[in-house]
Amino acid sequence: MSETAKTEKTPQRPAGGGRGPMGGMAPVQKAMNFRASAKRLMGRLRPERLRIALVLLLTIASVTLSVIGPKLLGNATTLVFEGSISQHLPANLTKQQIVEGLRAQGENQQADMLSSMHLTPGQGIDFDKLVQVLLLVLVVYVAAFAFGLVQALILNGVVQRTVYRLRRxxxxxxxxxxxxxxxxxxxGELLSRVTNDIDNISQSLQQTLSQVVTSLLTVIGVVVMMFVISPLLALIALITIPFSIIITVLIAKRSQARFVAQWRHTGELNAQIEEGFTGHALVKVFGRRREVGEAFRRKNDELYTASFGAQFISGMIMPAMTFVGNLVYVGIAVVGGLMVAGGTMAIGDIQAFIQYSRQFTQPLAQLGSMMNLLQSGVASAERVFEVLDAESQSPDPAVPAVAEEGKGLLRFEDVSFSYSPDTPLIEHLSLVAEPGHTVAIVGPTGAGKTTLVNLIMRFYEVNAGRITLDGVDISQMTRDDLRSRTGMVLQDTWLFEGTIRENIAYGRPDATEAEILDAATASYVDRFVHSLPDGYDTVLGDEASNLSAGEKQLLTIARAFLAKPSILILDEATSSVDTRTEVLVQKAMEALRADRTSFVIAHRLSTIRDADLILVMENGSIVESGSHDELLERGGAYAALYQAQFDAPLDEEVAGDSLAVDLSTVGSPQDGA
Structure with missing residues (x-):
């Protein structure tokens, strides 16, 4: 075995997003690019383009029939009105005679109105024709409803499949x-993006796509029908369009920034809550409940202010559009009434036109109100796209190399690495770990011990040099292949909600019951499992709170036992285990480490006395290497660490013995005076 190291740099940890229970957080907020983000969001609908085309056809059919309906109802009204007028006219006169008689009497306005009607004096309402018109209206509206229902079902599938692909x-x-x-x-911030923001995108697409398309087509169809009925009244109605656009744009600009802030504050609040709940015990221990509560209230107030502003401002669009529509309605009613009185328009047409004016302003108002949903959805989409656009880890090679099974010869060849380009950490490090040998890594906090393990697992890529496993550069292997050969036990245990059996078998789901029991026995899990109510079928609760810290650590060790890796990494694996259990685990690990390369990161030097090679790291460098006895004889950095751990307790013990001797020289009361 050999090692070389040439660096005296201070290690630089990754820029963390983690905070203490009262830590601040101010993530960088990029400017919102509404158009680009909206275009990209719509682009995710491309796989559904055929279904979307069908949705458009069904929407056109539904809207067309809905737009025709008022005109048909207007015809029915005209039939009723003209029939009522005809009923009160003399049956012995013709329509032309009645009109000429009115003009002779100077009633020109009434004469003009009657001349534009289809009258049969004395006949009354033609109920047969009226029933035919009403039945046609019923068929039209039922067909419009059916087309709309099918369109909604298809569109719902389009949206849900799109969101499904986005989640995937x-x-x-x-x-x-x-x-x-x-x-x-x-x-918490990442969880908010992959849950809350995607849910918001789903709701926004669901509510806006159908409504926007329907509203746009309705506006177009209604405008066509209004021009067919009366170009003059149609021009009056069209006055609303520029006002509507101006109102919507002005309000949307003011509300967009608030929607961005709303979802940013939501993510920050989720991160704060997740952190506070995770460290709830520490918050109580150090009496920081008031400060944590105050931090929550401040962030909650920021979220409230942003949400209230976004919803209030965007909510002004609908009332403003309704107000403009009401003004247009008044104009149409006045001008239309004069036209009916002048005989230039039928009463049914003015009724249909008033209904069209409502149908015209309503979709415009809906388009305006949809803007707040659309803005909110696009703001969430941009946050999700930031995750999708984050730089991925380097891809596995197209033709990966495969190392020989079972050996575990690991080499560091002139490896350099740093978390930050400006602050070197490990430079020109070389070492060899032989198969079946145990390499212990010790040193002060921040020396780069865990960084070495991260490089072996390819959690980070080396900046220079290479690491080989059985002669194969690990950068040329797939990560799955590399990590399948590696077992890892961390200082921080991770167990999921499930049975103890499932947690042990996590690394090898296909393991047999006998193999699980063997691993549990070897790691002394079997010793405490039988004291649990359901044994190996005991379901672990939230964060495995029904187990002690030591028992959880033993479970993670059993998981590594079962995986039977070529390389075993123990990062302070026994830090949560009591002294007696530690001795038992050490004995079990001797068998586990046979024919495997083992890396042990330890602060408690008593756990690594039997290691084949001990590496002492300082500032990313290996400053010493050798066996336990060799390093003690040198009297260097390792000896200093060892004495710092064991001499002080020894001094205290000696002092205690001296005190005991001094007390023993004092006579008992019976020996006294």
Whole structure:
């Protein structure tokens, strides 16, 4: 075995997003690019283009029939009105005679109105024709409803499949992100993006796509029908369009920034809550409940202010549009009444036109009100796209190399690495770990011990040099292949909600019951499992709170036992285990480490006395290497660490013995006077 190291730099940890229970957080907020983000969001609908085309056809059919309906109802009204007028006219006169008689009497306005009507004096309402018109109206509206229903069902599938693909892509992206991304991103913020923001996108697409398309087509159809009925009244109605556009744009500009802030504050609040709940015990221990509560209230107030502003301002669009529509309604009613009185328009047409004016202003108002949903959805989409656009870890090679099974010869060849380009950490490091040998790594906090392990696992990529496993450069292997050969037990235990059996078998789901029991027995899990109510079928609760810290650590060790890796990494694996259990675990690990390369990171030097090679790291460099006895004889950095751990307790013990001797010289009361 050999090692060389040439560096005296201070290690630089990744820029973390983590905070203490009262830490501040101010993530950088990029300017909102509404148009680009909206275009990109719509682009995700491309796989559904055939269904969207069908949705458009069905929407056109539904809107067309809905637009025809008022005109048909207007015809029915005209039939009733003209029939009522005809009923009160003399049956022995013709329409022409009645009109000429009115003109002779000077009633020109009434004569003009009657001349424009289809009258049969004395006949009354033609109920047969009226029933035919009403039945046609019923068929038209039922057909419009059916087309709309089918369109809604298809569109719902389009939206849900789109959101499904988006969730899948985000999930795949999260797995492809490098560890450095999670180091600098608070978990609550990331969770908010992949849950709350995607849910908001789903709701926004669901509510806006159908409504926007329907509203636009309705406006077009209504405008056509209004020009067919009366170009003059149609021009009056069209006055609303520029006002509507101006109102919508002005309000949307003011509300967009608030929607961006709303979802940013939502993510920050989720991160704060997740952190506070995770460290709830520490918050109570150090009496920081008031400060944590105050921090929550401040962030909650910021979210309230942003949300209230966004919803209030965007909510002004609908009332403003309704107000403009009411003004147009008054104009149409006045001008239309004069036209009916002048005989230039039928009463049914003015009724249809008033209904069209409502149909015209209503979709415009709906388009305006949809803007707040659309802005909110696009703001969330941009946050999700930031995750999708984050730099992924380097891809696995197209033709990966495969190392020989079972050996575990690991070499560091002139390796250099730093978390930040400006602050070198490990420079020109070389070492060899032989198969079946145990390499212990010790040193002060921040020396680069865990960084070495991160490089072996390819959680980070080396900046220079290479690491080989059985002669194969690990950068040429797939990460899955590399990590399948590696077992890892961390200082911080991770157990999921499930049975103890499932947690042990996490690394090898296909393991047999006998193999699970063997691993549990070897790691002394079997010793405490039988005291649990359901044994190996005991379901672990939230954060495995029904187990002690030591028992959880033993479970993670059993998981590594079962995986039977070529390389075993123990990062302070026994830090949560009591002294007696530690001795038992050490004995079990001797068998586990046979024919495997083992890396042990330890602060408690008593756990690594039997290591084949001990590496002492300082500032990213290996400053000493050798066996336990060799390093003690040198009297260098390792000896200083060893004495710092064991001499002080020894001095205290000696002092205690001296005190006991001094007390023993004092006579008992019976020996006294």
């Amino acid at each position: 892509d985000v999930e795949d992206k999260v797995h492809a992100l490098p560890l450095s991304y999670f180091d600098r991103t608070p978990r």
